[in-house]
Amino acid sequence: MSAAVLQPLSLQDALKQGVAAIGQLPDDVSQWPFLLQLSEAFPITDLVFGGLMLIAVVLIHAAGIGFISGSFAKREKQLSDRAQPWRAHLLMVIAVASLLILHVAENVFWTVVLAETGLIPDWRAAGFFVGNTYTTIGYGTFLLPPKWEMLAPIIAISGLFTFGWSGSVLVDYVRRTRRLSEGTATPVNTPKA
Numbered sequence: 001m002s003a004a005v006l007q008p009l010s011l012q013d014a015l016k017q018g019v020a021a022i023g024q025l026p027d028d029v030s031q032w033p034f035l036l037q038l039s040e041a042f043p044i045t046d047l048v049f050g051g052l053m054l055i056a057v058v059l060i061h062a063a064g065i066g067f068i069s070g071s072f073a074k075r076e077k078q079l080s081d082r083a084q085p086w087r088a089h090l091l092m093v094i095a096v097a098s099l100l101i102l103h104v105a106e107n108v109f110w111t112v113v114l115a116e117t118g119l120i121p122d123w124r125a126a127g128f129f130v131g132n133t134y135t136t137i138g139y140g141t142f143l144l145p146p147k148w149e150m151l152a153p154i155i156a157i158s159g160l161f162t163f164g165w166s167g168s169v170l171v172d173y174v175r176r177t178r179r180l181s182e183g184t185a186t187p188v189n190t191p192k193a
Contacts, residue, residue: 012116019049019117043150050154053113057106057158064102065169068095072173079180088181095173099166106162107134110155119148134159 009017072095079087110130111123120126125142132140133155144151 015113015117019119043147046148046150046154050151053110054154054158054161057109058161060106060109061102061162061165064098064105065165068098068102069169071098072176076176076180085181088177091180092173092177096170099170103134103162103166106158107131110134110158119144119151130155135163136160 072091075091079091107127107130111127114120114130115123115126120129120142129140129142129144129152132138133152136156136159138156143149
């Protein structure tokens with residue numbers, strides 16, 4: 001008896017197979033009358049694929065925010081003993097730059113997925129599309145293939161979620177930085193690694 005040898009798939013092949021498998025879902029739900037009309041308005045392929053991607057982006061953001069906040073708290077604790085306004089402001093600049101890097105990484109993640117799956121074959125166009133959609137600017141002229149059009153709002157929702165989260169974190173950082181620069185800081189407990 002010979003056992004079949006499984007060959008490892010490349011990332012691109014795995015993503016293409018996953019998209020192809022998800023692409024089969026609308027045919028299955030077309031047997032249900034209400035879901036047929038609903039799947040035309042909100043294609044299940046877009047929702048499943050986009051939903052999984054949105055969850056992945058939020059998890060990336062959670063890990064990034066956790067790292068940035070932990071680093072901020074650790075440095076804040078060190079600076080509270082010798083408060084100097086310029087050091088507090090430098091800490092704030094580093095936090096903002098870190099958040100920017102995190103959002104760029106999330107854009108790169110979306111870009112890689114769209115380019116590697118072939119939904120947008122040109123990397124530059126994929127990056128431009130993701131940047132416009134993720135930030136909800138939306139002035140780009142590129143459109144996704146008709147079967148994948150609802151993916152654009154999901155990309156925008158991921159941007160709204162992550163920008164909202166970053167905004168709330170920034171409010172806290174500004175408050176803590178102001179207190180640190182005034183010498184009235186009571187640092188929060190540093191998270192355990």
